Amino acid sequence: MRTTKGAGRLLAGVAAGAVMAATAAAAAAADAKLPGTMVWTAYDLGSSGYAEASGIANALMKKHDTRVRIVPSGTSIGRLLPVTTSKASYGYLANEAFFATEGTYDFAVPQWGPQDLRIVLGRLAxxxxxxxxxxxxxxxxxxxxxxxxxxxxxxxxxxxxxxxxxxxxxxxxxxxxxxxxxxxxxxxxxxxxxxxxxxxxxxxxxxxxxxxxxxxxxxxxxxxxxxxxxxxxxxxxxxxxxxxxxxxxxxxxxxxxxxxxYRYPMIVTYARQSDDEVYALIKGIDEVFEDFAGTTGSAQNWALNIAGKPPADAPWHDGAIRYLKEKGVWDAEAQAWQEKRLERLATVMAAWDEATDKYTTWRADEEKKGNKVNPEESWLKFWNDYRMEKGLGPAS
Incomplete structure (x- = not known):
């Protein structure tokens, strides 16, 4: 859920990351450590997404001093909301990651809007x-x-x-x-x-x-x-x-x-997540790959050289990119995709802020005229029209 101007926050985060990366990279590689406890969200019990999240979690817990709890949910909001509110650190998501970054479908409502999400890894399907x-x-x-x-x-x-x-x-x-x-x-x-x-x-x-x-x-x-x-x-x-x-x-x-x-499931978190923690997570998953690769018929596609490359539903996290570069997976083509995707996300977030301001003014003018406004229906139409005007595609 969004409480501040999204595009400004996104660009500030990118700039700050660039300044800090050069001085912190060497120390982070040595000190990166998984947290003692992690909460992940995933699709319902019985899904391949849940099975693979469980396989990865079990493999990590056998090798590292960490505990992982997985919260299943049958809805996109149910999988992302705990990550948004920091009750969970990571979500094993599907295309809701794309819709959330675009502020479309379930995420077109005022309570949500475009989310500043990042990919850690994405299994190819x-x-x-x-x-x-x-x-x-x-x-x-x-x-x-x-x-x-x-x-x-x-x-x-x-x-x-x-x-x-x-x-x-x-x-x-x-x-x-x-x-x-x-x-x-x-x-x-x-x-x-x-x-x-x-x-x-x-x-x-x-x-x-x-x-x-x-x-x-x-x-x-x-x-x-x-x-x-x-x-x-x-x-x-x-x-x-x-x-x-x-x-x-x-x-x-x-x-x-x-x-x-396409990618399913994708390990997704917010851009605000610690670079060091994400680095430690992707490194840990890579190191225990053989221990969970047989979890499902598709789990082999979690191999780093497959699951660590664009395209995906959101930009990659800087902590993941650092490790992918070290392993020789992240190349110039991947970086070009990343920059283009970050630019798209910044554009969408800026459009949401602009549309929100314009909608507030329009609604006030309508109410002064004595016209009744249904906030939910009128906002969805306003946001859809604004996206089309900006060439961003429909909201639903």
Whole structure:
């Protein structure tokens, strides 16, 4: 939650970090130490995010004098709020990290706004469009006119779906959006021929059920060499990258698929978190990697050379970057991405402050005229319009 001017705070933090880094780096490397107790948040029990957070925590506690408690939550607010209020130090988050930095969806309300978040590590995951195999869909462009699944109240799913469509030059106007109340309903709808495609990971039970159904399963491919397509995806959200999947329903090492890579889960904290502590955490995780790498089928992707590189949903933390540089993972390309992402975050935070000031003036003028104003509805419209005016994209 924000109580001061965000952009000013962000820029001040960047400047201060640059001044202190040169004098403190050598001592910090020697003195960096994990705190005696840490609280992390994660997705619900049973999720891969919770399982991997538990695996990492157990490995750290066996080697270091630290205790970790994990607080599960099924909502984005539930995972981030404890970190915001400092009741937790780190969150194992998904795309809510992106929405929080942008002040969109759940975070577009006055109580939140753009959050000054940072990434410590982000496990690479693969996703794409799980499509019925009886339609001959081979590329995202082939989804034109097809019935595409969306989930009410689930922006993480919906934004990815819009991005996948964008690769093929499509929007919701070019397909038949079909809205459901839950994610699990999408699989059943495909099997019963009420739906054609929806966003999914390749290893889910849902995808395997579709593969075994009479309709079969197809994964439209996102060719890495299609620069135009990847540029279109980046306009929807800039945390996607090419990803060659070798495991999952209808996929193997012998028959891989070029789909879309993103980060889930990501270890996220605020920029205010101590550089030394973050340095100690990422170093500790790297040192115990082999002890938790078999926690899930995807846990191998926590390897530093995979999980320590952009793109991701927020900028990287300076403490993490220090260690990544020491290990030869962080390069000029990563630093260029970081600077661009920090600039974007500063722009969004400044826009929020400007919009807040203008909204306060507008609301006062409306009330003087005797016009009733619904604060929640009017602010969301005001913030959405202001973002569009500034070329930042919609708020929801």
């Amino acid at each position: 693969g996703g794409g469009m799980s499509c019925a195999g009886d339609l001959g869909i081979k590329t995202p462009a082939d989804m034109k006119g097809k019935r595409i699944g969306y989930v009410k109240g689930n922006p993480s799913v919906n934004v990815k779906t819009d991005a996948y469509l964008a690769f093929g030059g499509l929007t919701q106007a070019d397909v038949v959006p079909v809205w459901f109340g839950s994610y699990n309903a999408l699989k059943t709808a495909v099997i019963s021929n009420q739906l054609d495609c929806f966003g999914s990971v390749t290893t889910s039970a849902n995808a395997r059920e579709i593969e075994a159904s009479p309709r079969g399963l197809a994964w439209p491919e996102f060719a890495p060499e299609n620069k135009e397509g990847w540029a279109k995806i980046s306009k929807v959200a800039d945390f996607f990258q090419p990803y060659r999947e070798t495991a999952g329903a209808g996929i193997s090492k012998e028959k891989p698929k070029d789909i879309v890579g």
